Amino acid sequence: xxxxxxxxxxxxKGPKTDWGFSCLLTGTEKTILFDTGTKPDLLVENMEKLNxxxxxxxxxxxxxxxxxxxxxxLALLAKNGNVSVYLPPSCKEPFVxxxxxxxxxxxxxxxxxxxxxxxxxxxxxxxxxxxxxxIVDTADGAVVITGCAHPGIVEIVRESRAILGxxxxxxxxxxxxxxxxxAELRQIIGEFRKLGVQQVGxxxxxxxxxxxxxxxxxxxxxxxxxxxxxxxxxxPAK
Numbered sequence: 747x748x749x750x751x752x753x754x755x756x757x758x759k760g761p762k763t764d765w766g767f768s769c770l771l772t773g774t775e776k777t778i779l780f781d782t783g784t785k786p787d788l789l790v791e792n793m794e795k796l797n798x799x800x801x802x803x804x805x806x807x808x809x810x811x812x813x814x815x816x817x818x819x820l821a822l823l824a825k826n827g828n829v830s831v832y833l834p835p836s837c838k839e840p841f842v843x844x845x846x847x848x849x850x851x852x853x854x855x856x857x858x859x860x861x862x863x864x865x866x867x868x869x870x871x872x873x874x875x876x877x878x879x880x881i882v883d884t885a886d887g888a889v890v891i892t893g894c895a896h897p898g899i900v901e902i903v904r905e906s907r908a909i910l911g912x913x914x915x916x917x918x919x920x921x922x923x924x925x926x927x928x929a930e931l932r933q934i935i936g937e938f939r940k941l942g943v944q945q946v947g948x949x950x951x952x953x954x955x956x957x958x959x960x961x962x963x964x965x966x967x968x969x970x971x972x973x974x975x976x977x978x979x980x981x982p983a984k
Contacts, residue, residue, distance in 0.1 A: 747772045748882075748891070748918075750975040751792050752783030752818070755949050758974025761792040766814035767893060767920055767950040771882065775863040776804040780880055781893050782818035789818030790825070792973060800825040805861060806850075809893025810877035811837045823848035832861060836876035858909050868905050872897030879919075881906045884979040887915030887944065894920040894951050900937045907941055915979075918947030918971055923956040931956050935963045947971045 750757065752768035766784035771777065783789045793800060800822055806829055809815055823829065827849035833842065835856050845852055855878055858869040866881040875896035882889040890906045892899065899921045903914055917938070923931060938946065946964050948957050949971035961968040969977065 747979070748889075748977045749796060749798065750949075750971060750973050751779075751796060751798065752781075752789055753949055753971065753973040753975075755972035756974070757970065757972030760795045761973045762788060763973055764788050766817060768815075768818065769891065769919075770798055770803070771865070771880075771891075772802075774865055774882070776861070776865070777802050778805045778807060778861070778865060778880070779803045779822065780807045780891055781809050781815040782806070782822055784814045784817040786818045786821030790821055796974060803829055805829060806831045807861070807867065807878070807880055808833050808837070809879065810834055810875060810896065811841065812875075812894065815893050816841070820844060820848065823850050830861075832859075832867060832878075834870045834876050834878050836870070858905075866909055868902060868909065871902060871905060879906065881910060882979070883910055883912075884915070886979050888912055889979060890914055890917040890919075892917065892919035892921065895922045899923070900934055900941075903938065903941050903943060913942030914944065916945040916947060916969065916977075917943055918949065918969060918977075920950035921948045921952040921956065923948075924951065924953030926953075926956060928955075928959060931959045932963075935960065945969050947977075 754765045768781045768783040830851045832855045864883045868879045870876045880891045945967045947969035
């Protein structure tokens with residue numbers, strides 16, 4: 747199960763919206779928090795409203811070192827330092843030291859890796875902005891979770907497919923496409939189709955026009971995202 751804890755789009759009443767992204771993966775071997783939003787207090791508040799106990803988190807994955815994805819991390823670790831934090835190698839040393847000072851174990855993810863049964867990281871991708879994404883191998887197919895997709899959403903999907911060797915059931919998160927033309931967006935959707943992407947859930951930094959075009963193209967296979975959204979999948983593959 748995936749629950750969106752932080753997003754600038756709303757889905758459910760109760761939790762507040764704000765620019766940033768965070769979601770929680772449960773039902774896997776480890777409970778995993780992917781990114782931590784922008785404002786520490788708001789992440790904690792939304793977790794409370796969505797009945798998420800910070801002490802249940804076992805792994806934190808940070809996609810990239812931008813404040814709208816790292817902002818809530820230290821607040822989470824203040825409540826639960828008994829976690830492993832997977833960081834891309836681009837994270838600055840002072841930030842890494844602050845994490846270590848909470849008692850958390852820091853893992854620099856410098857290559858594709860399996861972090862628990864059925865859950866993988868792409869490893870660092872991109873050149874200007876280094877970013878990693880998370881892949882969940884479920885009985886329904888692979889689910890790809892992106893923070894901002896700075897390295898390119900098609901490249902991330904292609905790498906995720908290569909890592910698992912199977913088609914992608916769902917891609918969701920930030921796609922970072924606000925400046926793309928409609929023609930460019932249609933081309934990206936075409937690449938998604940070629941790569942076997944069955945469903946899409948663009949949110950956060952994707953851009954309103956891009957989200958609208960994905961919704962038109964995917965129809966009933968478009969997944970509306972937003973803070974408070976919960977997605978259920980079959981048990982993850984071992």
